Amino acid sequence: MGLRATRLSLHGFRGYAQEEFTFDSDLVLLVGPNAVGKTNLLEAVQLLTALTSFRHPLIGQLISHGSAQARVELDVAADGRQLNLALSLRPGKRSYLLNGKPKTPRDLRGLVPAVCFEPGDLDFAKGSSGVRRRALDDLGCQLSSTYFKVKGDYDRLVQHKGRLLREEADERLIASVDDVLVEAGAHLSFYRARLFEALSVYAAENYRRLSSGEQKLTCSYRMSWDRLDERTGSAPAAVDDLRQRFADALIRFRTAERARKRCLVGPHADELTLDLDGQPVSAFASQGQQRSVVLAWKVAEVRKVEDSLGMQPLLLLDDVMSELDDRRREALLDFTTQGMQIFVTSTHKGYFTSRFLDRAQVIQLPRSQAVTR
Secondary structure: OOEEEEEEEEEEEOOEEEEEEEOOOOEEEEEOOOOOOHHHHHHHHHHHHOOOOOOOOOHHHHEOOOOOOEEEEEEEEEOOEEEEEEEEEEOOEEEEEEOOEEEOHHHHOOOOOEEEEOHHHHHHHHOOHHHHHHHHHHHHHHHOHHHHHHHHHHHHHHHHHHHHHHOOOOHHHHHHHHHHHHHHHHHHHHHHHHHHHHHHHHHHHHHHHHOOOOOOEEEEEEOHHHOOOOOEOOOOOOHHHHHHHHHHHHHHOHHHHHHHOOOOOOHHHOEEEEEEOOEEHHHHOOHHHHHHHHHHHHHHHHHHHHHHHOOOOEEEEEOOHHHOOHHHHHHHHHHHOOOOOEEEEEOOHHHOOHHHHHHOEEEEOOHHHOOOO
16 A cells, blocks of 8 residues: 655744645655755654654754744545644644544554654664664554553663662562563563564565675574573564563572662663674674665665555655765665655755656755755
């Protein structure tokens, strides 16, 4: 099923007092110098589709200076239906509407999926496991309300336990929190590892195509309580197994956690590693190889959305063309121009071939210089 965003309206959002954009192409290119609001447009789309922003802002940062509130709307054609998604923002509060009716984020999750690729995503290859965990959870929360709930429950419990450890709370109180933490943590590790396994298969295939089969990408997931074991890329067999292993680990690490006053084991400390021909990407891969790894992973996310939700996501590419060479730019567009709608921001059109530009709707920013086609 194809998704098509046809209109975006902004009121008091970021630097936009009031603006409306209409889209009539599968390829939408937003062109303009830095600091004219290109990224803000993609962020607005992402907030209404993925229900998050890669910037992870506070609500107050989304509201224009001097405005009491902000509102963004997106019209989407989806499988013969016309959807109007709206988000109202007030300090400390956000509320959603679907075709004029109030909805919760749970109601909208997965309705209009989106995958975003922005320069900060290059840290996925060269950064810590924490960067990869966050990226994985962002996608998992978009694909599944259950994943979203389990992740939220686990995060709250870890924060609560962390406070108790810092306050040197009674051992029995911490043990009671561990009983609940085990349940949420086992489910989160199970869902996350299975998602990681599926994405790893797609990413390895994509990287093989990008490198013409010259190198092998291996992605591995290791639970925090298995640090002394051999790494494995296999998903866990059952939640019950994870529940027991997590509970045993909490007992083993109890003294160390009290001494260091922080949570040492659990999904928040799981390791996600990427290797090329057996060598860590973060330490040994060139910048070009790291970019290819991230590109392969992002395309894998697109495919996973299609598999899980039965529809192609909107693809949001924020100023990534300047980070890729000609070959990788062409590969990205070839990977992703098979029926999905793509929004691309760039400082100039020189990064794109005539084949792309002939198909694209070009919107020049600021709007006083707007052009079509």
